[in-house]
Each structure stands twice: as structure tokens, then as C-alpha cells.
Amino acid sequence: MAKAAADFPTLQTRRLRLRHFELRDAPGLHTCFGDADAMRFWNIPPSKSITETEKHLIGLRKTTSHYSYLAWAICTKSNDQCIGMINYHHREQRNRRLELGYIVAPSHQRKGLGTEAVAAVLKYCFKQLSAHRIEALIHPDNIGSIRVVEKLGFRCEGGPLIDYWNVGDKYLSAMIYAHINPTK
Secondary structure (H helix, E strand, O other): OOOOHHHOOOEEOOOEEEEOOOHHHHHHHHHHHOOOOOOOOOOOOOOOOHHHHHHHHHHHHHHOOOOOOEEEEEEEOOOOOEEEEEEEEEEEOOOOEEEEEEEEOHHHOOOOHHHHHHHHHHHHHHHOOOOOEEEEEEOOOOHHHHHHHHHOOOEEEEEEEEEEEEEOOEEEEEEEEEEEOOOO
């Protein structure tokens, strides 16, 4: 069942607002999706143009209402500027598990914003969705992302899963990090 944007869960942190994507977010999202270095650990190739990023954004707006997938625009609270995205995907109701994915624009990295966004979605998934297990699959060389999840209590459970993601003409490996709901 699709949710309207008005029903979309907006999450607030000290410095961020995680909200439904809007078409005006394309330039901010493109600072992530259009940057080859920022996308080197992501599971899709970088966008070649703002138009390509806009197509991704339109897809995100459609899929954010789907039961097994929800994506938020990561926005600064001060000016509502989109600086990245965070989502949960591969949600399994029976096992009460899901996966997280996130990306923050290079100009906003190393400021604790990724940690702040992941913490907010972690709390939402544990409390509102009654998730038991949340996973993050992270490339072994993505030290920044590994630090984010480890700060929040995720544990490395295995890997690398060799050639796990097919991205364009190459394969990327992944490590499995997981966090079990502390209240269960």
C-alpha cells in the first residue's frame, strides 16, 4: 500500500532533517551521485549528468512508499539543503530484518552527519518497524562507513563477500555488519 508524502515519516536530529525527496533535491543529490569518488563504494555507477540524477530521484520518490524500501533525503536543518540519502531496503517482515544504505556529499563528510542520520534511521527501524536485526553491507575499503556503523554498535559478522555487487563493468566486495535490537 502506497503512502502519500504527507504520511511519510520525517525524522529530526540535532542538525538534520530526514524527509521525503522533493524534485528540488536533485542538485544536492547530484553532489553525491555525480561524484565518482563518492560513488566508488556504492552499488550503482555514478550519474553522468544532473538529468540522470533526476531520474534516480524520481525513482526514489516512487519507491519511498513501498513496504520493503524507504528512502529519505538527508537535509541540513538550517536551510533544508539535501546533502545525501539514507534508506532501508530488503526488509523481511517474517525475520524482522532489513538493510541500511546511505551516502553523504563529500563536502559534508567527516562532520558526524552520517552517524547522526544512521542513528535516527536505526532508532526508527527498531522502534517503529519492530526490526530485530539491521544490516549494512560495506566495501572493506570504506573506512568512513565502517567507523559510522561501529560507533553505533554494529558488529562485523563476516566477509569479505568477494564480488558481491556488479557495478557497471566491475565487481565490488562487501563486509557484513549487523546490529541487533537492544530492547528485544
